[in-house]
Amino acid sequence: MANPQVRALDESSFRAANTLFLRTLHAPPPTDPQWERASQVHLPGRVLGGYLDGEELVGTARSMPVELSVPGGHLPAAAVTGIGVRADKTRQGLMTELLGRQFAGARAAGEPVAILHASEAVIYERFGYGLASRSRRIRLEPGRAAIRSDAPSGGSVEILDSAAGAELLPEVYRSFGLHRPGMISRSDAWWGLGLMPPPAGERVVLVHRDGSGVADGFAHYLPAKRDYRFDDAHVTLRIGDFQARTAAAAADLWRFLLETDLADTVVAANRPVDEPLEWWLTDRRRVHVESLDDDLWVRLVDVHSALNARTFGEGEPVVVAVSDAHIPDNRGCYRIGPDGAERTDAQPDLSLDVSTLGAIYLGDHPVSRMVDAGRVQVRDPAAVPRFGRLFAQEQLPWCGTGF
Numbered sequence: 270m271a272n273p274q275v276r277a278l279d280e281s282s283f284r285a286a287n288t289l290f291l292r293t294l295h296a297p298p299p300t301d302p303q304w305e306r307a308s309q310v311h312l313p314g315r316v317l318g319g320y321l322d323g324e325e326l327v328g329t330a331r332s333m334p335v336e337l338s339v340p341g342g343h344l345p346a347a348a349v350t351g352i353g354v355r356a357d358k359t360r361q362g363l364m365t366e367l368l369g370r371q372f373a374g375a376r377a378a379g380e381p382v383a384i385l386h387a388s389e390a391v392i393y394e395r396f397g398y399g400l401a402s403r404s405r406r407i408r409l410e411p412g413r414a415a416i417r418s419d420a421p422s423g424g425s426v427e428i429l430d431s432a433a434g435a436e437l438l439p440e441v442y443r444s445f446g447l448h449r450p451g452m453i454s455r456s457d458a459w460w461g462l463g464l465m466p467p468p469a470g471e472r473v474v475l476v477h478r479d480g481s482g483v484a485d486g487f488a489h490y491l492p493a494k495r496d497y498r499f500d501d502a503h504v505t506l507r508i509g510d511f512q513a514r515t516a517a518a519a520a521d522l523w524r525f526l527l528e529t530d531l532a533d534t535v536v537a538a539n540r541p542v543d544e545p546l547e548w549w550l551t552d553r554r555r556v557h558v559e560s561l562d563d564d565l566w567v568r569l570v571d572v573h574s575a576l577n578a579r580t581f582g583e584g585e586p587v588v589v590a591v592s593d594a595h596i597p598d599n600r601g602c603y604r605i606g607p608d609g610a611e612r613t614d615a616q617p618d619l620s621l622d623v624s625t626l627g628a629i630y631l632g633d634h635p636v637s638r639m640v641d642a643g644r645v646q647v648r649d650p651a652a653v654p655r656f657g658r659l660f661a662q663e664q665l666p667w668c669g670t671g672f
């Protein structure tokens with residue numbers, strides 16, 4: 270019988286944990302320069318080691334503290350990543366032990382929510398995570414895709430060298446504030462990691478400045494050439510990060526990308542699903558949606574605090590019973606209304622699992638859809654539209670930051 274054990278690793282084991290994680294993703298171990306950067310996001314107390322019947326490290330998980338934007342506010346959250354169990358030791362309960370330890374750590378650190386990007390969609394729901402935001406991967410062909418003359422515009426786009434980009438982009442991102450649910454803060458270590466490979470020097474960095482010269486958007490891309498003949502325009506621009514504070518900044522950046530000479534394809538993964546790109550184009554069919562992907566998975570590790578960190582729409586309160594297989598303290602009934610959430614002994618109008626509450630928390634899915642999906646049990650049908658109005662959001666959540 271396996272005996273999964275978990276403990277916080279000391280710094281001397283961080284690189285071994287990172288190597289183990291990368292191996293579980295079928296990736297090579299970090300080189301010295303890669304580790305130099307990655308070590309900055311391995312934080313004492315937050316890198317866990319997993320063991321099965323012995324002292325050999327066979328599993329790992331880690332997290333980073335971030336600020337997460339939620340409807341009407343923001344709150345501290347644990348950004349979970351680096352989960353891996355060695356292939357010959359899987360399905361013996363080690364990840365279960367690692368995640369349980371992470372939940373306890375997040376609660377102790379005053380982080381009511383844990384978030385992650387999942388390698389597979391089937392893993393995390395059983396632990397109370399719900400899919401809370403989505404993104405899309407799109408492809409456009411410059412020349413066939415053009416921005417309309419009446420699309421928002423204002424300011425200019427400039428190319429920065431990578432040193433100037435490395436200095437300016439963190440500042441610009443910070444200046445935006447976490448303006449949409451799902452966005453998270455980016456630490457200096459995150460920027461240093463250069464999460465979007467390859468090395469920064471090979472990327473082209475664009476910055477958008479508004480009419481008064483204030484930087485209000487940026488994007489970077491990697492040009493990939495499929496043919497080395499001088500006269501063939503087989504060039505794909507692969508966008509790595511694209512952030513804009515205003516519609517004018519976003520539309521101007523797209524205009525610049527689509528008018529770049531010799532580029533015949535622009536590919537952007539991880540774009541918000543509600544970006545109005547189709548509305549800015551002369552021919553909306555030029556946006557080829559290659560996939561609709563999971564973005565953030567959200568786990569409310571402290572339901573009461575998490576609910577009270579966001580705001581709710583208008584209407585009559587609803588009493589909701591929450592089940593949670595992993596965190597007993599979360600179980601029970603909550604009265605949720607425009608003024609927030611409080612525990613109650615009243616009879617519930619609706620019941621749901623904490624994973625479903627995580628899925629609707631940022632406002633991506635209408636409550637009625639979760640009812641139709643069988644994820645909400647209804648005692649009082651009149652409570653469904655009320656519950657929907659409380660959680661409804663104008664803007665869809667989007668994280669836009671890999672971790």
Ligand SMILES: CC(=O)SCCNC(=O)CCNC(=O)[C@H](O)C(C)(C)COP(=O)(O)OP(=O)(O)OC[C@H]1O[C@@H](n2cnc3c(N)ncnc32)[C@H](O)[C@@H]1OP(=O)(O)O
Nearest residue numbers: 293350351352353354359360361362363364365385387388
């Ligand atoms: C946020 C991130 O870091 S995403 C990266 C996640 N890591 C990877 O994808 C790397 C490759 N995979 C792995 O390392 C491992 O398979 C892990 C970490 C996903 C799972 O570790 P394990 O120790 O096998 O998980 P554990 O034994 O605790 O499984 C718990 C339950 O989840 C199920 N489960 C675990 N992984 C999977 C999976 N990939 N697909 C389907 N079910 C799974 C198990 O069957 C088990 O179900 P049960 O409770 O009904 O028996």
